[in-house]
Amino acid sequence: MMERILFALLLVGATVLFSRNILRITRNIKLGKDVDRTDRKGERWSLMTRVALGQSKMVVRPVAGILHVIVYAGFVIINIEVLEILIDGLFGTHRVLSFMGGLYDFLIGSFEWLALGVWVACAIFLVRRNIIKLKRLAMKELDGWPKTDANLILITEIFLMTAFLVMNAADYKLMERGEVEMHGAFPISAELFRWLFYSWENSTLHFVERVCWWAHIIGILAFLNYLVVSKHLHILLAFPNVWYSKLAPKTEMTNMPRITGEVRSMMDPSVQPPVPVARTIAGMDMTERFGAKDVFDLSWKSLMDAYSCTECGRCTSECPANLTGKLLSPRKIMMDTRDRVAEVGKVIDAKGKWEDDGKSLHSRVSEEELWACTTCNACTQACPVNIDPVEIILEMRRYLVMEESRTRPALTTMFNNVENNGAAWAFGPDRRMEWAEEMNR
């Protein structure tokens, strides 16, 4: 009985904590500007099915892709086992779903294979990160917490799978001895500790089984709450993030209607210039800015992008600027955005409302990074969950140019040429037809 009460308390505690954290992240994402991404629903569902559920962009890189599919399938399917653990824990039953008979044997058997697959995949991932040190997984921007975060996730998964298999192994030995009724099929764990457990007492095996059962479920509940401070949140956000993808052509930039209004009123004095929209965000009034100074000026989708990023670095490993030694790394843009929105969130948590902390997204992302982007969209193509770093870069450029008049000198020349000659170069309209004259000369 004590065990059941303890379990229920643990479960309730973990769920409450998790819900609070999810609400907090939802609030943080909503600090962003409104954008409608609910059109073309059919297309969105099919995109989500293909890209998120079907992992279509993951397998572009076969090694990481297939290993990831194994871990992903393990995560999704082993959750059926977690359901059984929850019922057993709350009602003091043992393997409550075993009434399913042959299907149960099949399920447990598949879980075991998957658990082994996850174990091996995570081990390979650890090797790729820490021993082979693949370039994209060992870049400077991952130093410190991001690297620790990645390793913690992989080690935890290995720990969870180990607990699951050892639990089954001990249970199976007890079943063999007739101590527990035989249920399930154990293709992996039956062999795993056969010789080790052979000599162990029944009571020891019971104890091992219980310890692993608790370790597995406590591990899962702890992991659930770890997600929210980790890049691993992608396991939840990947799905909505793909659903809300930009469906417009990749190179289409979003229009700024307020500027359209301003320019129209310049062209025609009878048109009234638009009034800047004031927003109240987290208890602070903010007038609309041109471009993005801080996370409040980005769309909520950019902020969801930031929380969905699992720092795999496929974007950066395709980025022409990064590959030619420039400072820009699209992954770092996403990490900086997430760190900044989390920082803003902490201020709001502490003070009950937002108070300017004298910092902004530009405190993290330098102008040199922003001006290195060629807007080629290799990063958005590479991202397995359709994150868009280009939008953030371009919104930050808009802020630099229109609010701070900060740009590169050669771009100022280009602006002047466009403004004065209607061309990016210093040629006037009178020369626009020279080529035609040349043709018939």
Place this chain on the structure above:
Amino acid sequence: MSEPINIPTMAEFAAKGEAPEVLFWVGCMGAFDDRARKITKAFVRILNAAKVKFAVLGQEESCTGDPARRAGNEFLFQMQALQNVTTLNGYGVKRIVTACPHCFNTLKNEYPALGGSYEVLHHTQFINALIKEGRIKIEGGSFAGKRITFHDPCYLGRGNGEYEAPREVLLKLDAALVEMKRSKQNGFCCGAGGAQMFKEAEPGDKEVNIERSEEALAASPDIIAAGCPFCNTMLTDGVKHFNKEGEVVVKDVAELIAEAGDL
């Protein structure tokens, strides 16, 4: 040059109360840059040979605003765009073709929000249609058996999902179409986009166009085909960097077709 080619402006069409089949949007580079002018002329020869009733805006054409917008100057972009939309709508333009993927992207995707909705085609799409409709006949001729590699412009390929039109056109040359290591969806930028064309590159250890040209040369082509005047310049510079300009030429798809057809 035999017959002079008539290059009418929209104003001339309007004066006669007529409308052309298509407006050829020349673009700043196509109008002012010596190298890109050759692409403009080649495309006009194709239009002429196919008896396409086309017009240009001439002095009334103005920068689409693309580089200003990518460089963060939304005001300047919108001033350009609204002015161009007024001009285009004034002439009742329905269809536009351009040899610049940046103009293409802006006209096609970004002008509708500002009141300018047109059918916009990239010149490789337009040429492909002309060939399919039998309006021009192309035989490989001097290009038969040559190795051609096509460099996907980001704003045509990834940006707007067009990978096949330029390749279909190139296949008409009876040439061997070879792909670079990174092509189509994975195509590697030439380094000019996002207003980089107009500024020094940020500090790094290599120029983007050198990286791409190296990759193009690794495909051992006789010809590097481009579909963008910016890419063309970047790749031409890159080929020169490797002292390969004697062996490998960088040409626009339109130039190749015009040469093959002896237009």
